[in-house]
Amino acid sequence: MPDVFRPSTEAAQPAILKHAYEHLFKWDPSRATAQLDDTTMQYLTGLAIFALIVITILYDRSRKLRQHPPGPRGLPIIGNFLDIPAKWEWQTYRKWSQDYDSKIISFKVFSKRYIVVNSWKTARDLLEKRASIYSDRYDSVANNPTSSVGWDRNMGFHQYGDKWREYKRVFHQYFHQGAVPRYRATSLKHLQDLLYLLLTQPDGFLVHVRAFGAAMILDVTYGVESSWTHGTYSQVTEEAVHSLIVSANAGSYVVDYLPILRYLPSWAPGARFKRDAAQWNKAVAAMFEQPFNYVKQHKADGTLNRSSITSSLLENLDPTIDNSKKEAVIRGVAGNAHIGGADTITSALLWFCLAMVMHPDIQQKAYKEIDRVVGSHRLPDHSDKDELPYITAIMMESLSHSSGSVGIQHRLVVDDEYENYHIPAGSIVIPNAWAILHDEDTYHRPETFNPSRYILANGNLNPDVPDPMDVAFGFGRRRCPGRHFAVDQIWLIIAQVLAVFNIEKAIDASGNIIEPTEEFTSGLASTPAPFKACFVPRSDRARALIQTPSILT
Numbered sequence: 001m002p003d004v005f006r007p008s009t010e011a012a013q014p015a016i017l018k019h020a021y022e023h024l025f026k027w028d029p030s031r032a033t034a035q036l037d038d039t040t041m042q043y044l045t046g047l048a049i050f051a052l053i054v055i056t057i058l059y060d061r062s063r064k065l066r067q068h069p070p071g072p073r074g075l076p077i078i079g080n081f082l083d084i085p086a087k088w089e090w091q092t093y094r095k096w097s098q099d100y101d102s103k104i105i106s107f108k109v110f111s112k113r114y115i116v117v118n119s120w121k122t123a124r125d126l127l128e129k130r131a132s133i134y135s136d137r138y139d140s141v142a143n144n145p146t147s148s149v150g151w152d153r154n155m156g157f158h159q160y161g162d163k164w165r166e167y168k169r170v171f172h173q174y175f176h177q178g179a180v181p182r183y184r185a186t187s188l189k190h191l192q193d194l195l196y197l198l199l200t201q202p203d204g205f206l207v208h209v210r211a212f213g214a215a216m217i218l219d220v221t222y223g224v225e226s227s228w229t230h231g232t233y234s235q236v237t238e239e240a241v242h243s244l245i246v247s248a249n250a251g252s253y254v255v256d257y258l259p260i261l262r263y264l265p266s267w268a269p270g271a272r273f274k275r276d277a278a279q280w281n282k283a284v285a286a287m288f289e290q291p292f293n294y295v296k297q298h299k300a301d302g303t304l305n306r307s308s309i310t311s312s313l314l315e316n317l318d319p320t321i322d323n324s325k326k327e328a329v330i331r332g333v334a335g336n337a338h339i340g341g342a343d344t345i346t347s348a349l350l351w352f353c354l355a356m357v358m359h360p361d362i363q364q365k366a367y368k369e370i371d372r373v374v375g376s377h378r379l380p381d382h383s384d385k386d387e388l389p390y391i392t393a394i395m396m397e398s399l400s401h402s403s404g405s406v407g408i409q410h411r412l413v414v415d416d417e418y419e420n421y422h423i424p425a426g427s428i429v430i431p432n433a434w435a436i437l438h439d440e441d442t443y444h445r446p447e448t449f450n451p452s453r454y455i456l457a458n459g460n461l462n463p464d465v466p467d468p469m470d471v472a473f474g475f476g477r478r479r480c481p482g483r484h485f486a487v488d489q490i491w492l493i494i495a496q497v498l499a500v501f502n503i504e505k506a507i508d509a510s511g512n513i514i515e516p517t518e519e520f521t522s523g524l525a526s527t528p529a530p531f532k533a534c535f536v537p538r539s540d541r542a543r544a545l546i547q548t549p550s551i552l553t
């Protein structure tokens with residue numbers, strides 16, 4: 001006991017201290033010096049050690065709290081601007097996650113903080129359990145009205161607020177799970193066209209699959225004919241989609257990181273986004289307006305002969321009042337369904353085709369299941385779904401492989417803490433769907449296309465294997481509202497194509513097998529690089545099931 005803790009004399013101490021000493025040191029004033037007994041010493045030592053531990057933990061926590069999730073060190077001012085790859089960024093994000101041994105990583109570009117979520121658990125913890133603060137969208141060239149590309153019409157980019165809620169409500173009316181069977185007759189008709197084209201013009205299968213995706217969604221949304229997928233409107237759509245891919249991709253333009261550049265005149269260096277926007281704006285507007293005006297005009301003339309989501313929404317309007325605001329919502333919702341559905345469904349189907357080309361053994365298993373359940377006298381339909389789990393597993397794996405993209409980014413609206421890290425308000429949160437679906441802790445050899453991973457020994461779907469659809473369609477309140485429709489379509493196409501075709505590698509003029517490259521594109525929906533395939537009818541019976549199309553109308 002150092003002397004400094006020991007009272008010198010009784011008289012020298014104020015009364016209150018004397019009282020404390022009596023308790024702490026069991027000081028007996030009758031004795032000349034205070035003595036501590038051994039037990040008290042032990043207590044004090046224990047207390048000191050405990051206090052030290054608490055202080056260390058609190059200090060460490062507060063230090064961590066001031067820290068963002070780990071990530072690559074950036075340069076002054078520009079931060080990690082030079083580190084972000086222009087393409088396939090999801091692979092770089094996963095590598096950083098491995099390098100920093102953390103499923104949540106972060107980096108900064110100029111003043112913007114990016115958080116990348118590379119695990120299922122973190123995505124759920126943040127984007128679902130804390131959805132009320134993680135459901136906003138960031139302002140990009142695509143959706144900012146000052147850059148005027150025109151994608152602010154797309155609810156996928158709307159801020160989390162009343163406008164988004166109104167779009168979502170209307171969308172839900174037409175695409176909730178119970179509504180989806182309404183569209184099956186339309187998709188069966190287009191599927192009949194697709195099967196016929198694959199039989200008669202197999203070389204053009206990439207074009208046919210794309211046209212099918214677009215024709216089916218255009219029919220459901222506007223009731224327009226398949227001819228809209230060729231010619232002028234398809235060019236308009238192509239240009240609009242291109243503008244979306246470029247302008248919505250964070251990193252395409254410096255203005256995404258330095259919003260002040262928005263105020264530059266369009267001729268100035270650094271204002272390329274304005275010049276590009278001026279060029280794209282017309283295509284984006286036409287994509288939303290042309291089919292909408294077509295329906296509106298024909299409805300007014302009394303010449304509308306096909307019903308659709310747009311016609312049904314227009315019917316609910318009161319013709320005696322100004323409907324311009326409501327029409328803007330209808331135009332937006334219909335355009336969203338078109339843009340949301342066409343490329344994504346096509347991408348999953350192309351992954352399916354590529355996987356079948358590469359894995360004849362998977363096709364054999366699928367044939368066995370279809371032949372056992374459906375037979376060869378008819379095509380499978382949705383009523384067979386419960387009995388065709390292997391087909392469902394092929395669909396799940398196709399969706400998993402098409403989720404290369406990092407989806408649409410979420411934005412955090414208030415400061416948050418996660419696992420002792422600080423995530424500042426305004427952070428852009430990137431759910432890395434590809435990393436989550438290629439996590440070896442979740443799936444064995446995730447890069448291999450293997451539908452059997454979802455199947456139990458008794459042939460049923462294994463409920464214990466995480467369903468990739470829980471990731472492929474995004475998270476929380478911004479989760480894809482078209483997912484039920486998408487799944488309904490993709491499943492049916494896979495089932496019917498496999499019921500009638502053997503999908504094989506193509507042969508060149510010299511008789512050599514053409515090996516697909518297995519490369520894929522980068523973008524909002526990742527698609528295999530163009531490849532060749534042969535669609536060979538499985539049998540004469542299968543050929544007979546492919547009817548002459550309803551018209552290719």
Ligand code: HEM
Pocket residue numbers: 155156157158168171175336337338340341342344345348407408409410472473474475476477478479480481482483485486
């Ligand atoms: C294979 C097909 C599809 C895939 C993989 C897919 C995937 C996604 C993803 C990842 C998101 C972002 C979710 C998030 O922010 O967390 C999304 C949003 C959206 N999708 Fe899909 N989608 C598909 C089909 C469709 C279809 C068929 C439609 C329309 C009928 C559609 C309409 C939308 C809309 C409107 C949004 C924006 C939702 C919002 O921001 O609130 N999608 N989709």
